[in-house]
Amino acid sequence: MAPVPPAPNGAPRPGRPRSPAADRAILDATRQQLAELGYAGLTVEGVATRAGVAKTTVYRRWTAKADLVVDAVVEGVQAPLQPQPSGDGEAVVRALVAALAAPEVRGAYLALFAEAQVDPVLRARVHERLVHPARRLVAALTHVEAPDADPDLVFDLVAGAVLHRVLITARPADEPFVRQVAQTIRAAARPALG
Amino acid sequence: MAPVPPAPNGAPRPGRPRSPAADRAILDATRQQLAELGYAGLTVEGVATRAGVAKTTVYRRWTAKADLVVDAVVEGVQAPLQPQPSGDGEAVVRALVAALAAPEVRGAYLALFAEAQVDPVLRARVHERLVHPARRLVAALTHVEAPDADPDLVFDLVAGAVLHRVLITARPADEPFVRQVAQTIRAAARPALG
Amino acid sequence: MAPVPPAPNGAPRPGRPRSPAADRAILDATRQQLAELGYAGLTVEGVATRAGVAKTTVYRRWTAKADLVVDAVVEGVQAPLQPQPSGDGEAVVRALVAALAAPEVRGAYLALFAEAQVDPVLRARVHERLVHPARRLVAALTHVEAPDADPDLVFDLVAGAVLHRVLITARPADEPFVRQVAQTIRAAARPALG
């Protein structure tokens, strides 16, 4: 019983260790299912089958479907969201676009926040794993290009614009768009915004 | 058979007409369920019970859960989204906040776009009923306060900022926030944005 | 409201008179559905459609599916079950076989008695319309060929044998079978049976 725990200890636990191959296969399968079917269409049974793994093996690691999906999305998001050393505005916007454009992210991001609307545990998890990393990235931009601006506002403006472009209006988030968003922040920062 | 059709005809159709009371009761029940349980927690069975109506009566009008929810959300959104005669920037932002803050909208908005990500029919429906009205509202702002700006960009910036504030970071979308967003657009518009 | 009544009065009732064509069409359709689909497979909706009649028209004449089926079966049974003037044993058995062999009767007879097992109103109806006519027919045989026998016993033996042959074992109820059954009664009657 008791799922999830055995991750963060160095001491070898008794009994057969969990298969790292299963971890990988499950997360990969989850990302594929999300990309193809979206969050609602994803089933734990389907993930397990695709991963060549028993359902128990999934539930031993993740308590529920939402947890599993959070981890899969975090994987898809963390590479692009790596803190930029530069703090260049356009690079930050470009990173946000890259994060949301990954197909498994498109299929799951909004659904996770939709569920979080009503499930406080999931909300906390999703804030910690998805919102905060993005926030940290945008903070770099704020420091460099709009040092006097309210960081919360800049975050909502920049991340909101990208999210809305990619997942709501679904128009291309191309280079001109990236430049315009970065430019907007710079322009607004001039007379002090906030 | 064949659900939904009998809406837009003036000619009296044969047979017993659909009960308008049932329409109302179903939509009201849907809004209540969305506010309390969110999209994933809403069940057609629950809506029907709460509306004091048989499940078949729901399915006769709406093919799928998503369709029903679109209509319920549109109802919650259309009053605040009424086109502003003025085009005053802050009024527009305030209207967007009001639209998304309605509890049934909070519980459903993201979920609809999440499903739309993977269901083209729903995507079209949701664009027509939810995205376009918001877009028209923001267009007023563009015309008056940022006539040279790219309307698509302004829409993503303004609607994105509100959406992100209300549904993602879930911080208060209060008057200062409203002013700041409007101010940002004005500031960015000065040197021509777009 | 109030279905069924307007059959047995000579006085012309007010309003539009019931269509005799509808009566016929409904009963014919019922017999066809019974023959093709059996009792469980028959639906009132299907009968109405096939009869080219609205469902209301069916329910105005018969309170329930079982009632309708009783009448349809009685129609299929009453011609063969006409009282034999002769009282010839083999003719009686042959008549019983003919009554049960009609396809709409095969599909419905047992089902009606199955339901009657648990529904006293149906049981009364089915006894009056189906059991008693058969009983009267067999009584003729008893009088002539087994005058000292218990009529109840002869009825159960003869009608039971035919019923079992046609609807349970489903072997051919041919002329040899008819002769053997009649012969059995005669043989048993000799030393007085009952």
Next chain:
Amino acid sequence: MAPVPPAPNGAPRPGRPRSPAADRAILDATRQQLAELGYAGLTVEGVATRAGVAKTTVYRRWTAKADLVVDAVVEGVQAPLQPQPSGDGEAVVRALVAALAAPEVRGAYLALFAEAQVDPVLRARVHERLVHPARRLVAALTHVEAPDADPDLVFDLVAGAVLHRVLITARPADEPFVRQVAQTIRAAARPALG
């Protein structure tokens, strides 16, 4: 998937074995529902609830309502239908009466043959599990008391008489009745019947 199969193998199958307690509870509940509500009144939902079991657990074992009922009826019938060592005519008739008089059998027997009229798969099943055992029992009688008679005829006569008495005319199948039926066969057998 694939219901029913895992009955007749000795080799232990993979996965959690089916609960024998559930088997028992389901069949018991089925017999109770049949006795109280008859075949038409029995619902899988009701059986599951009464058995304290999920609906899926029923459907995993039996494909359809009719299959489940066959098994329940066979259980109610097999004790009385145990082959008589003696071959005493009255004992055989008494056994048939006892088999059909069980309340779950009364409520279901005719309904099964009614459905079998139109469903060949059910017909085969019902013949194998219900008709043949009764036939074997009556065969004993034939051998001893009517060795020259056609066994098919004797079966239809004896089983038919009992069935008709118990389930159609619904008059008491008491000792006098039992004696009379046995006596009829004996009398008819004298001059050779068949």
Next chain:
DNA sequence: AATTAAACGAGACGGTACGTCGAGTCTTATC
């Protein structure tokens, strides 16, 4: 090498909701 303890595959289990179907009733407009 034998033991131990947990992971693992398989699949049954209790639940809950799905979307459909049929029974029987009710409500229109038309005949």
Next chain:
DNA sequence: GATAAGACTCGACGTACCGTCTCGTTTAATT
């Protein structure tokens, strides 16, 4: 007042996933 059409309530259907539970079977680390 009968009729056609079709909406309505109710209750069950059989299916699909959820997340949990038992099985029998590996697989490491420990004795």
